[in-house]
Amino acid sequence: MSRWFAPGTWWYALPLLLVAGPLMLLAPSVGAGTALAGLAVLYFHRDPDRESPDAGYVSPADGTVSVIREEGDRLRVGVFMNLHHVHVNRAPAPGEIRETTHEPGAHRPAFSKESDRNERLHVDFPDYRVTLIAGAFARRIHPYVEGSESVDRGERIGHISFGSRVDVLFPPSVTHADLRVERGESVRAGETVLATEP
Known part of the structure; x- marks a missing residue:
């Protein structure tokens, strides 16, 4: 749309x-x-249209890759959105949303380690999770989706007003060899492939 x-x-x-x-x-x-x-x-708050590729996990946000880390047997990639970036967030891959969960929290700068305790919204798919994280100036996360809804790759799932970071927690099948981005790289929501599907 x-x-x-x-x-x-x-x-x-x-x-x-x-x-x-x-x-x-x-x-x-x-x-x-x-x-x-x-x-x-x-x-x-601009919201341009985007054309997504036919395969892979695309970036959920415009910005800079600020986090690549292992969490148990899974990889997390986080994208930090600066003030000049588009702040509408998109689904990395097609699928049915299992549930959305809001967690209250602090409003630390989204590029800092303390941001792990910030306010956030989890969008859970059967095999991966997208997390919208509010930052120092972000006071409102706006989800567009709910549990049991199906979305396409690159479809809008929400935005953060005046904020900040979006993470993807990949399924265990995605490894470092499948990543197509590096820390510090610029990405575009719905277009840049973060990881290929093994």
């Missing part, structure tokens, strides 16, 4: 844009700053 902005964007942007007009008359510099803030909110 084509759309310009993530759902709920206007709740953030419209008040700023409406107030900017009267402020321009009373305090032009403040009004201009408010208008720019409203436009920045629109830019931050």
Whole structure:
């Protein structure tokens, strides 16, 4: 489905844009700053269409690969989203969602080790998990999906307003040899292949 902005964007942007007009008359510099803030909110919540490949686990987020680590017999890859990245998140592979689980927590910078205790939303598939993690400025995770829904590769599953990191915990069958990205590499949600399917 084509759309310009993530759902709920206007709740953030419209008040700023409406107030900017009267402020321009009373305090032009403040009004201009408010208008720019409203436009920045629109830019931050943009939602471009993407074309996904036919195979592999694609990145759930735009950003930089900030985490590659082993957890038991599984691999975790995390993508950190900076302010200029698109913050709409996508399904790495097709499948039926088993459940979604919200965990309250802190709001530490998403690139730090302390972010492992941040607020998060788990989207569990039968063989892998996607986790949306709020960051220092992110105060709201917006899921688009629920348990028992089926999604395609690259389909939108949610967004984080003003935040921060999305992780994929791969099934045990995915090994380091299957990874197609390295730490520090830039990726695009729904398009960049993180790992091939063994």
